[in-house]
Amino acid sequence: METVLKRKIKVGISECCFGSKVRYNGKGFDYVKNFGREKEQFIFYPLCPECLAGLGVPRTPISIKGGSGEDVLQGTAKIKNRKGEDVTDKLIKACEYSLELLKREGIYIYMYKEGSPSCGVYRTTLKDKRLGNPPGIFGAMLLKEGFFLVCADDLESPIKRWDIVRRVNAFTWIKEAEIENKNQLYEVWHTVKFLCQELDEKTARSLGHELSILDNIQKEDIEKYRKNMLEIIREP
Numbered sequence: 730m731e732t733v734l735k736r737k738i739k740v741g742i743s744e745c746c747f748g749s750k751v752r753y754n755g756k757g758f759d760y761v762k763n764f765g766r767e768k769e770q771f772i773f774y775p776l777c778p779e780c781l782a783g784l785g786v787p788r789t790p791i792s793i794k795g796g797s798g799e800d801v802l803q804g805t806a807k808i809k810n811r812k813g814e815d816v817t818d819k820l821i822k823a824c825e826y827s828l829e830l831l832k833r834e835g836i837y838i839y840m841y842k843e844g845s846p847s848c849g850v851y852r853t854t855l856k857d858k859r860l861g862n863p864p865g866i867f868g869a870m871l872l873k874e875g876f877f878l879v880c881a882d883d884l885e886s887p888i889k890r891w892d893i894v895r896r897v898n899a900f901t902w903i904k905e906a907e908i909e910n911k912n913q914l915y916e917v918w919h920t921v922k923f924l925c926q927e928l929d930e931k932t933a934r935s936l937g938h939e940l941s942i943l944d945n946i947q948k949e950d951i952e953k954y955r956k957n958m959l960e961i962i963r964e965p
């Protein structure tokens with residue numbers, strides 16, 4: 730089994746983190762430049778759900794009212810701009826379309842802008858260090874779909890970047906590894922188990938134990954264990 734990825738990894742990215750000046754205030758950030766030559770490993774797919782929703786640049790800032798992005802998707806919260814206009818439907822449609830684009834291209838890694846009510850995952854505001862109501866709408870969709878989520882701000886730290894690159898590689902490799910039988914499953918596990926143990930020792934050890942006492946194995950079991958490994962690798 731090949732353990733080295735020989736192709737570029739496709740990565741979705743919040744467009745404002747790719748140098749595009751698409752934020753509500755007409756600003757943007759170039760976090761990708763931090764990769765230096767490592768950038769060559771990736772193909773980037775920049776997306777801005779708020780622009781796709783037709784909100785324009787610059788635009789009146791929006792926020793989640795009455796809950797999180799997940800609540801918006803459940804229909805119990807709304808997204809409004811500072812003028813009080815309801816943009817919930819437009820934004821949900823734009824986020825759904827963005828997700829469809831990523832899935833159509835076989836992308837399952839996304840670098841997001843923290844603090845956004847759309848793309849944020851663990852914060853939906855940066856003001857006064859408050860968390861807001863995380864996740865944002867698009868963040869909630871990506872979490873639910875099992876994406877490997879990278880906070881783009883973390884790309885500024887060399888240590889975090891090193892960790893991100895190794896985990897993105899491992900995640901992609903596990904996701905695409907051909908696993909048809911128990912031996913191949915063991916081969917994948919033995920390749921990634923030390924990384925899994927380093928990231929979450931308790932869960933990794935219990936997974937290792939479960940695998941060691943496996944008897945017969947069905948296709949559904951293989952996918953369940955693949956998912957377990959992916960969940961450990963994508964832990965924040």
Ligand code: SF4
Pocket residue numbers: 742743744745746751752753776777778779780842845847848849
């Ligand atoms: S955080 Fe997302 S929605 Fe906001 S400007 Fe960046 S890409 Fe657009």
